[in-house]
Amino acid sequence: MTHVRDQVDAVYRTESxxxxxxxxxxxxxxxxxxxxxxxxFAAAVEQWATDGIPANPRAWLVSTGRFKAxxxxxxxxxxxxxxSTMIDxxxxxxxxxxxxxxxxxxxxxxxxTCCHPALSPDARIALTLREVCGLTTEEVAHAFLTPPPTLxxxxxxxxxxxxxxxxxxEIPARANLPERLDSVLHVIYLVFNEGYLASSGESxxxxxxxxxxxxxxxxxxxxxxxxxxxxxxxxxxxxxARRPARSTPSGEMILLEDxxxxxxxxxxxxxxxxxxxxAIQSHRFGPYTLQAAIAAVHAExxxxxxxxxxxxxxxxxxxxxxxxxxxVELNRAAAVAMSEGPAAGLALIDAILVRGDLADYxxxxxxxxxxxxxxxxxxxxxxSYETALRLTxxxxxxxxxxxxxxxxxxxxxx
Amino acid sequence: MKYLCLIYEDESKFAxxxxxxxxxxxxxYGAFGESIKKSGHHVAGYQLQTxxxxxxxxxxxxxxxxxxxxxxxxxxxxxxxxxxxxxxxNDAVQVxxxxxxxRLGSIEVRPIVERNQAKAQPAEALAxxxxx
Numbered sequence: 173m174t175h176v177r178d179q180v181d182a183v184y185r186t187e188s189x190x191x192x193x194x195x196x197x198x199x200x201x202x203x204x205x206x207x208x209x210x211x212x213f214a215a216a217v218e219q220w221a222t223d224g225i226p227a228n229p230r231a232w233l234v235s236t237g238r239f240k241a242x243x244x245x246x247x248x249x250x251x252x253x254x255x256s257t258m259i260d261x262x263x264x265x266x267x268x269x270x271x272x273x274x275x276x277x278x279x280x281x282x283x284x285t286c287c288h289p290a291l292s293p294d295a296r297i298a299l300t301l302r303e304v305c306g307l308t309t310e311e312v313a314h315a316f317l318t319p320p321p322t323l324x325x326x327x328x329x330x331x332x333x334x335x336x337x338x339x340x341x342e343i344p345a346r347a348n349l350p351e352r353l354d355s356v357l358h359v360i361y362l363v364f365n366e367g368y369l370a371s372s373g374e375s376x377x378x379x380x381x382x383x384x385x386x387x388x389x390x391x392x393x394x395x396x397x398x399x400x401x402x403x404x405x406x407x408x409x410x411x412x413a414r415r416p417a418r419s420t421p422s423g424e425m426i427l428l429e430d431x432x433x434x435x436x437x438x439x440x441x442x443x444x445x446x447x448x449x450x451a452i453q454s455h456r457f458g459p460y461t462l463q464a465a466i467a468a469v470h471a472e473x474x475x476x477x478x479x480x481x482x483x484x485x486x487x488x489x490x491x492x493x494x495x496x497x498x499x500v501e502l503n504r505a506a507a508v509a510m511s512e513g514p515a516a517g518l519a520l521i522d523a524i525l526v527r528g529d530l531a532d533y534x535x536x537x538x539x540x541x542x543x544x545x546x547x548x549x550x551x552x553x554x555x556s557y558e559t560a561l562r563l564t565x566x567x568x569x570x571x572x573x574x575x576x577x578x579x580x581x582x583x584x585x586x
Numbered sequence: 587m588k589y590l591c592l593i594y595e596d597e598s599k600f601a602x603x604x605x606x607x608x609x610x611x612x613x614x615y616g617a618f619g620e621s622i623k624k625s626g627h628h629v630a631g632y633q634l635q636t637x638x639x640x641x642x643x644x645x646x647x648x649x650x651x652x653x654x655x656x657x658x659x660x661x662x663x664x665x666x667x668x669x670x671x672x673x674x675x676n677d678a679v680q681v682x683x684x685x686x687x688x689r690l691g692s693i694e695v696r697p698i699v700e701r702n703q704a705k706a707q708p709a710e711a712l713a714x715x716x717x718x
Contacts, residue, residue, distance in 0.1 A: 290675060
């Protein structure tokens with residue numbers, strides 16, 4: 173019995189999201205599909221113990237789930253005024269997917285529906301982690317430092333919009349694919365960043381989110397190997413590779429130039445670099461691939477001095493043309509400071525700040541502080557770091573900036 | 587499934603739009619109207635008079651009050667609408683994205699509540715019985 177239980181658990185881990193994706197299509201309802209999924213696994217625990225594991229557990233679960241859903245709707249129809257057309261529709265729905273391709277299409281349908289641009293950005297993230305990754309509402313709430321009832325409400329609202337506005341369960345047509353794929357990639361990128369940067373408070377345990385984002389990226393790259401999908405996966409792997417070197421054991425931040433590069437994950441760097449190559453060779457790449465290419469140049473350098481800063485500046489130039497933004501300009505300025513000296517970088521950062529862009533972005537002031545420090549303009553450096561400190565809530569970043577200010581005060585001839 | 591496409595635009599700009607440009611927009615609307623009739627999306631569609639002709643009616647504690655002006659003063663005003671029949675939201679958005687004003691203002695797409703009764707009785711039948 174316990175043996176069967178273990179096997180059902182194993183099947184749950186590998187198959188539950190696939191089965192759910194297909195049940196949503198067959199039943200045309202997220203909630204009903206989730207209940208059907210639970211019913212199917214509950215039935216599996218009992219029936220597989222006596223009959224043994226079926227040859228195709230996935231097909232068994234889909235078909236059992238569908239029958240259980242029909243039962244449920246019939247039972248509630250006796251008590252409530254349920255639309256009988258619902259039962260007709262489910263019963264008329266095509267029985268089982270004919271092949272694996274169709275099943276994989278269901279997973280794509282689920283991803284595109286959860287990331288539909290008609291849903292609010294917060295809802296897209298919550299729904300994707302809940303339905304595609306299989307995280308519990310509590311887990312998602314915890315990862316985003318949101319009270320569970322708020323998050324549950326967000327998911328309920330999103331599902332109700334899918335139902336009431338009739339957001340279709342489909343893979344977008346070619347013509348809409350770029351826009352729709354952007355939305356999916358953006359969700360994955362935000363999930364990754366949330367885990368990577370941990371936007372506020374303690375950073376503990378949230379690295380799980382980066383892992384989920386990478387898993388999502390792998391799944392998408394497998395189902396839909398578009399250049400930017402591959403580029404995003406590469407970008408995440410190359411950033412993730414640096415995680416062990418990014419902070420001290422007590423959680424203090426270590427800058428790229430001060431990191432112990434022997435701690436970087438070589439396997440992830442190699443995989444990421446190969447993926448970047450593949451994406452670039454397609455000649456249809458975009459901002460994610462370019463950012464990944466920049467991360468790959470960093471990753472390939474044995475030490476900060478041997479970094480090919482000119483190449484990095486060149487990649488930022490291309491990135492600015494395809495996806496202009498003040499943040500990209502700021503990063504380009506930091507790269508210029510490395511290749512042409514701090515004065516050149518400082519001039520660019522000041523030009524951005526004078527425009528008023530990024531005036532509230534702590535990293536712009538921290539970068540300015542760093543360049544002033546290198547130029548020996550200590551008082552100005554302290555002022556910029558103090559502005560940065562006022563603008564950030566993230567603990568590790570705060571303590572890093574405070575350390576810098578203390579160091580500067582020691583050297584300052586006040 | 588029916589969706590109402592609400593067309594919001596800054597109506598103050600109409601006064602300053604040169605006539606040739608206005609004519610061009612109107613002829614685009616003509617072509618758009620024809621195209622959604624042909625594709626079967628069209629149910630109804632009207633342009634509204636500007637908001638200076640609007641009257642807002644409320645009833646509180648049995649007392650009806652009538653005030654001059656639109657429900658809310660906003661930067662963009664409701665200028666017209668189309669009621670369309672679409673397969674799903676993607677289909678409705680595809681139609682809405684071809685309404686000429688999409689380039690000047692914005693289109694809000696709202697699903698219509700389908701009651702069982704309304705399903706049994708097509709909208710056209712309701713409209714004609716109302717008129718009779």
